[in-house]
Amino acid sequence: MQVFKKIGVGLAALLASLNVYADYSWNFPEPVTPMALDTLHVHNKFMIITAIIFFAVLAIMIYSIFAHRKSKGYKAVADKAPSTAVEIFWTLIPFAILLLIDFVIMGIPAYHSVVMMEDTRDQSNMVIKITGSQWRWQYEYLDGDAKGIKFVSNLVTTDDQLHNKAEKGEHYLLEVDNPLVLPVGEKVRILMTASDVLHNWWVPQFGSSRVAVPGFIRETWVQVEKAGTYRGQCKELCGKGHGYMPVVVNAVPMEEYKVWVAKKQEEQKAASEVKEMTKEDLVAQGKTVYEKNCAVCHQVTGAGLPPAFPALTGSKIATGPIFGADGKYLKDSHLDRLLNGKGVMPAWKATLNDTEIAAVITYERQALGNAATVDPIVQPTQVKAARE
Amino acid sequence: MSTTTVAHHEEHSDHPTGIIRWLTTTNHKDIGTMYLTFSLIMFLVGGSMILGIRAELFKPGLQLMNPDFFNQLIGVHALIMIFAALMPAATGFANWMIPLQIGAPDMALPRLNNWGFWLLPPSAILLTLPFTLALFGIGDGALATGWTFYPPLSVQGGIGVDFAIFAVHLLGISSVMGSINIIVTLFNMRAPGMTLMKMPMFAWGWLITAFLLVATIPVLAGAVTMLLTDRHFGTHFFDAAGGGDPIMFQHLFWFFGHPEVYILLLPVWGFIPQILQTFSRKPMYGYKAQVYSLWAIGALAVVVWAHHFFTAGMPVPALLYFMYSTMAISLPLAVLFFCWIKTMWKGSMTFETPMLFAVGWIILFGIGGLTGLVLADVAADAQYHNSYFVVAHFHYTLFAGGIMGIMAGVYYWLPKMTGHMYNEKLGKLHFWLTAISFNVTFIPQFFVGLAGMPRRIPDYALQFAEFNMISTIGAFILGLSQLLFVYNIISCARGGQKATDKVWEGAEGLEWTLPSPPPYHSFNEQPVIK
Numbered sequence: 062m063q064v065f066k067k068i069g070v071g072l073a074a075l076l077a078s079l080n081v082y083a084d085y086s087w088n089f090p091e092p093v094t095p096m097a098l099d100t101l102h103v104h105n106k107f108m109i110i111t112a113i114i115f116f117a118v119l120a121i122m123i124y125s126i127f128a129h130r131k132s133k134g135y136k137a138v139a140d141k142a143p144s145t146a147v148e149i150f151w152t153l154i155p156f157a158i159l160l161l162i163d164f165v166i167m168g169i170p171a172y173h174s175v176v177m178m179e180d181t182r183d184q185s186n187m188v189i190k191i192t193g194s195q196w197r198w199q200y201e202y203l204d205g206d207a208k209g210i211k212f213v214s215n216l217v218t219t220d221d222q223l224h225n226k227a228e229k230g231e232h233y234l235l236e237v238d239n240p241l242v243l244p245v246g247e248k249v250r251i252l253m254t255a256s257d258v259l260h261n262w263w264v265p266q267f268g269s270s271r272v273a274v275p276g277f278i279r280e281t282w283v284q285v286e287k288a289g290t291y292r293g294q295c296k297e298l299c300g301k302g303h304g305y306m307p308v309v310v311n312a313v314p315m316e317e318y319k320v321w322v323a324k325k326q327e328e329q330k331a332a333s334e335v336k337e338m339t340k341e342d343l344v345a346q347g348k349t350v351y352e353k354n355c356a357v358c359h360q361v362t363g364a365g366l367p368p369a370f371p372a373l374t375g376s377k378i379a380t381g382p383i384f385g386a387d388g389k390y391l392k393d394s395h396l397d398r399l400l401n402g403k404g405v406m407p408a409w410k411a412t413l414n415d416t417e418i419a420a421v422i423t424y425e426r427q428a429l430g431n432a433a434t435v436d437p438i439v440q441p442t443q444v445k446a447a448r449e
Numbered sequence: 450m451s452t453t454t455v456a457h458h459e460e461h462s463d464h465p466t467g468i469i470r471w472l473t474t475t476n477h478k479d480i481g482t483m484y485l486t487f488s489l490i491m492f493l494v495g496g497s498m499i500l501g502i503r504a505e506l507f508k509p510g511l512q513l514m515n516p517d518f519f520n521q522l523i524g525v526h527a528l529i530m531i532f533a534a535l536m537p538a539a540t541g542f543a544n545w546m547i548p549l550q551i552g553a554p555d556m557a558l559p560r561l562n563n564w565g566f567w568l569l570p571p572s573a574i575l576l577t578l579p580f581t582l583a584l585f586g587i588g589d590g591a592l593a594t595g596w597t598f599y600p601p602l603s604v605q606g607g608i609g610v611d612f613a614i615f616a617v618h619l620l621g622i623s624s625v626m627g628s629i630n631i632i633v634t635l636f637n638m639r640a641p642g643m644t645l646m647k648m649p650m651f652a653w654g655w656l657i658t659a660f661l662l663v664a665t666i667p668v669l670a671g672a673v674t675m676l677l678t679d680r681h682f683g684t685h686f687f688d689a690a691g692g693g694d695p696i697m698f699q700h701l702f703w704f705f706g707h708p709e710v711y712i713l714l715l716p717v718w719g720f721i722p723q724i725l726q727t728f729s730r731k732p733m734y735g736y737k738a739q740v741y742s743l744w745a746i747g748a749l750a751v752v753v754w755a756h757h758f759f760t761a762g763m764p765v766p767a768l769l770y771f772m773y774s775t776m777a778i779s780l781p782l783a784v785l786f787f788c789w790i791k792t793m794w795k796g797s798m799t800f801e802t803p804m805l806f807a808v809g810w811i812i813l814f815g816i817g818g819l820t821g822l823v824l825a826d827v828a829a830d831a832q833y834h835n836s837y838f839v840v841a842h843f844h845y846t847l848f849a850g851g852i853m854g855i856m857a858g859v860y861y862w863l864p865k866m867t868g869h870m871y872n873e874k875l876g877k878l879h880f881w882l883t884a885i886s887f888n889v890t891f892i893p894q895f896f897v898g899l900a901g902m903p904r905r906i907p908d909y910a911l912q913f914a915e916f917n918m919i920s921t922i923g924a925f926i927l928g929l930s931q932l933l934f935v936y937n938i939i940s941c942a943r944g945g946q947k948a949t950d951k952v953w954e955g956a957e958g959l960e961w962t963l964p965s966p967p968p969y970h971s972f973n974e975q976p977v978i979k
């Protein structure tokens with residue numbers, strides 16, 4: 062017994078010490094949408110009911126365990142040969158209790174929650190489209206002033222942090238380069254799809270979670286009622302980068318949102334202008350694009366992770382010809398692979414703009430240990446032409 | 450049987466020895482032993498895989514493995530635990546105990562029985578081989594999609610997915626054969642006087658399990674075959690670009706997958722009441738109510754599948770239907786819980802290891818059942834779905850409800866099977882270590898799940914760190930304490946205090962009328978039930 066006491070004291074001390082610096086969260090995080098608030102209520106109510114059932118039954122069991130022991134000399138009292146009516150009566154009591162809980166106490170609020178959750182259109186003020194792809198989210202604004210704004214949101218936690226070579230930041234794994242920006246108080250209808258495999262766009266504080274299915278559109282909605290930055294993650298296993306596609310949403314007041322929209326429209330217009338660039342400029346911009354999008358699989362050095370993810374250094378595609386005699390790009394050439402993808406390699410034409418594609422191709426051909434002599438660089442104009 | 454065997458009654462016990470005995474045996478006890486041994490080995494294999502995962506999740510950051518290998522481990526862990534540890538354990542008990550409990554000389558289809566077992570080792574090899582091949586640079590390891598094979602990820606995956614598909618085919622064939630054997634045995638070989646409503650509860654649990662297996666395994670086999678043709682032969686069952694639908698796979702998979710939960714649990718719900726009545730020294734309460742409840746659960750099991758993917762998007766009426774039908778399962782389950790506790794009530798209880806496991810099982814499985822009820826709520830499920838809350842929930846049902854139940858059965862019947870008593874002190878120590886460390890492992894997972902940690906991620910945000918650390922510590926104690934279990938079983942098989950025929954003071958039933966261990970061929974003359 063002495064030993065058990067010591068272990069008990071030790072465990073208690075350990076737990077207490079953890080408590081000092083741990084910011085424990087025992088329940089759902091603070092809800093900021095009507096749906097999350099509703100979900101929290103449903104959850105709390107249900108948890109209390111199940112806890113009552115559990116402890117009531119447990120108490121009966123524990124009483125029995127201590128009272129009806131052979132070691133205490135308790136003699137078994139055979140159940141009276143149960144007249145069928147009595148047996149039915151007794152067994153129907155738990156049945157009736159659960160019937161009430163399932164279909165009345167919990168069933169009715171659950172009905173209202175479902176109807177509310179699925180009502181994506183009533184009084185919705187704006188529509189955005191979210192596309193999941195391995196392993197990033199793409200956001201597109203479909204109406205209003207923001208129409209046409211489209212960007213990709215990538216994880217920015219550094220490789221060194223992942224591999225414990227650098228200290229982990231406050232928002233480790235939950236930080237992105239371009240967060241989704243939404244106005245506070247507006248009901249936003251969300252159309253959801255995916256470009257490769259299933260994903261699930263989830264922000265715990267929003268209470269909405271929906272699977273993104275390639276080839277189909279699914280719907281959900283959010284109405285953020287408090288300004289702030291909210292973080293979540295993909296929660297449908299989508300391959301090796303599943304743990305690395307966070308969702309970050311900035312909810313801002315309407316005026317701020319309008320400013321952001323104007324700025325973003327401007328930026329986007331500038332970026333879509335295509336001009337001739339020097340090799341050095343292309344390589345420099347290509348490095349950024351490469352490390353953000355390609356290095357997950359092909360690695361920062363270009364060594365890849367064969368056999369699933371081939372090396373780019375010395376690759377035939379990354380050093381071979383791109384354009385045929387007629388000036389059109391060849392099938393299975395470097396440009397074709399980037400625009401259209403093949404197998405595990407995703408298609409990038411919808412994600413990257415002309416300049417980014419030209420830059421990253423040039424980077425891959427002139428860096429990572431490569432020095433292609435045939436078609437050494439690709440110009441944004443060529444990419445633009447190739448798309449047409 | 451031919452008439453000559455009657456004349457040479459004694460010689461009938463002769464059988465080959467060594468490896469040939471085990472390869473060719475058609476004896477239900479031999480086959481049962483092989484199933485149970487196989488299950489124990491695979492339990493350790495699947496368990497060590499998950500310890501690798503828990504070690505990786507001990508703290509944030511990548512320490513031991515890359516994310517791809519992590520994804521392989523989670524899927525193979527689940528497939529092994531479900532198909533190669535839990536199911537064979539239940540089948541092993543069925544082989545050993547059903548003939549003894551119903552007074553039959555053997556299973557009805559002994560050769561089928563032998564084949565059913567010998568399909569298992571090849572499929573276990575198929576499941577684990579891709580790891581080894583990857584070491585030699587062939588393929589890219591085992592399936593990395595989780596055990597659910599969801600396309601398009603599984604269409605994208607490497608050769609490991611094909612291995613897993615064929616392993617599932619073999620395991621499925623084995624299960625269907627085992628089930629047919631049990632159905633035929635129970636319908637044809639009961640001792641005279643044993644009507645269906647006098648069958649032991651374990652036989653009832655297995656009968657319903659067997660029907661569920663025969664009904665649902667072919668659907669799984671069909672679904673994974675469609676996946677195979679999508680992968681290699683250009684079909685588009687699950688590809689929208691060709692007119693298919695990835696979500697259709699989920700419907701097919703869970704049409705099997707949900708009944709599978711009950712397939713794993715019904716045999717346990719069968720023998721736990723028998724253990725309770727033995728150690729409470731009074732007959733089980735509400736036999737009829739229990740049998741009807743088992744049937745009700747079996748029937749509901751095949752009509753609730755879509756609650757596994759509420760968030761995949763469904764029309765409102767479908768959401769409501771699957772929510773309410775899922776909640777309805779709690780009704781017969783409440784009746785079962787009531788009957789189990791009423792069986793203990795005013796008994797004369799003693800707490801040997803099987804009883805400890807049975808009582809602990811009721812409590813922990815109760816947590817699994819109640820959290821399942823909460824999960825049925827569509828709105829709340831949007832939060833729970835694919836979070837660690839779900840992971841904790843199904844480990845309360847499948848580890849506590851499944852494996853700890855099986856452990857109760859092992860301690861209960863081990864003296865009957867081996868003829869020796871196991872070490873009671875070690876058994877009790879094993880129970881307490883298992884029950885406590887199990888809770889240390891999984892209670893924190895409820896909390897990280899609620900706080901927003903998704904399952905199947907190799908690394909996590911800093912806010913989840915403390916709970917994950919506690920969980921990992923629990924998992925290692927849980928894993929290591931299973932070595933006590935293995936040691937206890939082995940030493941019990943080798944020797945120890947002789948067990949009496951009845952073994953337990955309060956034991957009732959035909960299996961306790963035979964010597965311990967029972968002779969190689971039992972019930973050459975059928976007992977008569979009055």
